[in-house]
Amino acid sequence: MSVSLDLFxxxxxxxxxxxxxxxxxxxxxxxxxxxxxxxxxxLYAQRSVSNMTPIDKAxxxxxxxxxxxxxxxxxxxxxxxxxxxxxxxxxxSSSD
Numbered sequence: 001m002s003v004s005l006d007l008f009x010x011x012x013x014x015x016x017x018x019x020x021x022x023x024x025x026x027x028x029x030x031x032x033x034x035x036x037x038x039x040x041x042x043l044y045a046q047r048s049v050s051n052m053t054p055i056d057k058a059x060x061x062x063x064x065x066x067x068x069x070x071x072x073x074x075x076x077x078x079x080x081x082x083x084x085x086x087x088x089x090x091x092x093s094s095s096d
Contacts, residue, residue, distance in 0.1 A: 029068040033078065036065035040081055047085075049092045058085045 043058035062082040069075045 030071050030074055033065040033069035033074055036061050036068070037074070037078055037081065040065070040078075040085070044081060044085055044088075047088055052089060052092070055085050055089050059089070 040058040040061045043054040043061065046054040047058075048054070059082065062078055062085065066075065066078050066082070069078055
């Protein structure tokens with residue numbers, strides 16, 4: 001009986017530690033994704049019909065951020081800005 005109780009205590013502590021580590025990791029990922037969203041917003045603001053480089057960079061940064069984001073609101077914001085960026089690029093494309 002004492003062996004089972006000791007095993008239960010050890011696994012419970014390990015399970016709690018895993019939950020804490022994963023929640024800290026998710027917050028860190030969201031912070032990184034949020035920073036990338038801000039970078040992409042700045043790049044989007046620099047968009048120009050004559051220079052597609054900022055839009056190309058914004059799309060690349062947003063794609064990287066989407067893989068990191070955990071928050072549904074943040075994922076939504078990334079997708080909206082990504083859609084706007086791709087729409088701008090498509091509308092102002094000079095070739096097929």
